[in-house]
Amino acid sequence: MKACLLLFFSMILFSAMGNDHPDAGWPYPFNSEHPSLPIGSPAPPFSLPGTDGKIYSLASFSKSDILVIVFTCNHCPTAQAYEDRIIQLTRDYSPKNVAVIAIMPNDPSSINLDELGYTDMGDSFEEMKLRAKEKKFNFPYLYDGENEKVSLAYGPIATPHVFIFDNKRILRYSGRIDDMEKPTKTPAQMNTRSAIDELLAGKPVSVPTTKVFGCSIKWSEKSSWIDKAKIEWAKEPVSLDTISEGGIRNLLQNHSDKLRLINVWATWCGPCVTEFSDFITMNRMYRKRDFEFISISADELAKQNKALQFLQKQEASSKNFIFSGENKYKLIEAIDPKWQGALPYTMLVEPGGKIVFAKEGIIDPAELKKAIVENPYVGRYY
8 A cells, every 4th residue: 555655646746847957856846836727728818028128918929820838948958958949849830820939937036056057147037138139039038037927827847848729728738849858869759849730730639748847947935045055155165275386287287077267366456356256156056067166366475364355255165276476477377378467367278278268357257157058068958
């Protein structure tokens, strides 16, 4: 009897699972407080802003025979893996009078930094606009993160999650796009396309529901996670060790298997101090990946305590060094012979020592995050 009960509950858990790659939340159990819209239900009304500056509602698509709503987002690796397929889906079915729209269901304030390890953008409305422009989305991309009322009415389990409605706006399909996350591999089951084709042919959808695979929805009640994370970050030890010219050259050779971000800074350098928090953010985003952040202080060794105090205030729990030599020109040559010596100086170094990004002066955080996440040692997908 106990074995049967265990099997029963395991099946329930598995059938409702989602996968939250960045925080290793798989399997993610379905939250009964946010039930998914049942097959046969009418489409809940909505009025949401799009990244194109327009407001969209159900009436906006009244002339379409079929309405496909995809709940997706910027940050999730699975969602990113499916972006091009959603674009192609729109391209293929728009001539058949099928409307495809995407809704972003996450509360941006409920997303922890370590859940952003596969992206250069979060899920704010402004970042949605940037992503839509960068990827040239050919479908409306709507924001529901402010209060999540629409998402609560539909009940997506994970991103992406597809809901397909017929010409009477009755739900006929709920589930995945296909059965293969990696965009480089061919799916065996094209579930969303099959459902659309059957509805266009006037047939019932043969497989009306499927499991979904992706990142869990970041509902507003998860915002407490952020406060807990801040408490844990504050507890992490901060240290500052000395490093010689030879030690720096060894760092630059990068004998690790990680993409290495190196920032040279000093407490007396205004731009260095101003931008340093951006490196802390990036470290917290990507440190669970094949990535590490290392800071090197160019302060005089006599100012080591001052530099350490700054790092402690910044909660810089990464690897931190201060140059032990007196000749700063040797520091410059050890870091990068192409560097002219102005601070701050930032580099991305691949395993083996190849420098793939170098910037003298203040960085553009968006540019650097993109360089990190699109590097093959990190990447946007599993």
